[in-house]
Amino acid sequence: MTRQEKGLLAAVVVLTISVLVLGGLIGYKGLQPDRDNGETDADLKDEGSHAAAIIGDDTISEQEWAEELKKRYGKSMLLEMLNRKAIALEAKSQGIRVTQEEIQERLEKQMEGYVSEEAYYEEMQNQFGLSRDDLTLEAMYRISLEKIATLGIHIDDQQVDSYIREHPDEYSSRKQMDLAWIMVDKQDEAEEILDRLDKGEDFAKLARSYSTDQFSRDNGGSLGWTDEDDPFLPVTVMETARSLNAGESAGPLQVPDGYAIVYVQGIRTEDSEPRQEIRQEVRRELALQQAGPLEELEKNLRSKYGAQITADFPSS
Structure with missing residues (x-):
């Protein structure tokens, strides 16, 4: 888990x-x-x-x-x-x-x-x-x-050590991605925004102007640092994000609330907890x-x- x-x-x-x-x-x-x-x-x-x-x-x-x-x-x-x-x-x-x-x-x-x-x-x-x-x-x-x-x-400490050894996936280092997205209602809207990104427009500015996601829009579409297996984000978004390098974006991705453009702002690997x-x-x-x-x-x-x-x- x-x-x-x-x-x-x-x-x-x-x-x-x-x-x-x-x-x-x-x-x-x-x-x-x-x-x-x-x-x-x-x-x-x-x-x-x-x-x-x-x-x-x-x-x-x-x-x-x-x-x-x-x-x-x-x-x-x-x-x-x-x-x-x-x-x-x-x-x-x-x-x-x-x-x-x-x-x-x-x-x-x-x-x-x-x-x-x-x-x-x-x-x-x-x-x-x-x-x-x-x-x-x-x-x-x-x-x-x-x-x-x-x-x-x-x-005792021996029981704790034994449990950690038996559950390596739970406590091993994990990959995290600093994600952002732009959510829109229609596919053609998403494709138009992708074209503007390809021409060099700023992702955060476009997110503030066009994204329908109220939680991330005012922060330039930022979702913060997320685990690569984050269960709270759509599977299609996470699968696409894992295939990208830092600084790359992709879409349109069909998600329950419309269409998403995902942007990987950074990648890091760290221990799951201190x-x-x-x-x-x-x-x-x-x-x-x-x-x-x-x-x-x-x-x-x-x-x-x-x-x-x-x-x-x-x-x-």
């Missing part, structure tokens, strides 16, 4: 809980029967329920909304809230603390493969409704959970493998601290 694939896996773990709660909310009201004839918005106000949404002459009250959310997601959300309380209590009991440096390091791993930090946060907000604070709190929770899970587990960081990551992974399922730990800690769900949930 590459370093970027690790970043993708970490992002999936972080988002699992939030997707459970947020992912299925759109459209649920449309499956419910209309309210009884004669019921008006005024009646809703009389019942102490304010409108959460309006469509045509119909209103969805906050009470209806809350009841539907409770029915569909209430128990799962309560369990997650109890998990967080239990982990906080156990961390305090064990004297475990999570530093800002650890949180930032975790978030940076999750950002790998994105054009920029801003692009990552924008994607998380747009796709999952998760703010920076949400992601920070989730990172802190996962780190606390992992620290509790691995208490008392010792991984040696000490590699060893720390391997030590953590091996300890987690010995620790067992984190879901089981959450369940055990809820029991240890006497968690109970006393609320009644409507049948679905």
Whole structure:
């Protein structure tokens, strides 16, 4: 597994809980029967329920909304809230603390493969409704959970060395390319831009003027340094880029969002991570493998601290 694939896996773990709660909310009201004839918005106000949404002459009250959310997601959300309380209590009991440096390091791993930090946060907000604070709190929770899970587990240097030897592709030096691209909607637009590049026009200026990719356009189309097997960029783009020398461009390449012209600004080879960081990551992974399922730990800690769900949930 590459370093970027690790970043993708970490992002999936972080988002699992939030997707459970947020992912299925759109459209649920449309499956419910209309309210009884004669019921008006005024009646809703009389019942102490304010409108959460309006469509045509119909209103969805906050009470209806809350009841539907409770029915569909209430128990799962309560369990997650109890998990967080239990982990906080156990961390305090064990004297475990999570530093800002650890949180930032975790978030940076999750950002790998994105054009920029801003692009990552924008994607998380747009796709999952998760703010920076949400992601920070989730990172802190996962780190606390992992620290509790691995208490008392010792991984010696010999185990770390053995793991690194057995996974050379994961920790060997890798080729990176400083890439830029120009994205357009039509093939003839891309061919026209290629002609202008052949005549000596500046790639960055053309990207700022014509590229449809909002994340890279203002930076002259720059995608930054990317691994040669970057899983976040289209396969056709990466295959073409690997065949180019520094300073060369190629296209048009058909991609999901239109047509791309790719430009290799530079090439370098470097170790996947500083040696000490590699060893720390391997030590953590091996300890987690010995620790067992984190879901089981959450369940055990809820029991240890006497968690109970006393609320009644409507049948679905």
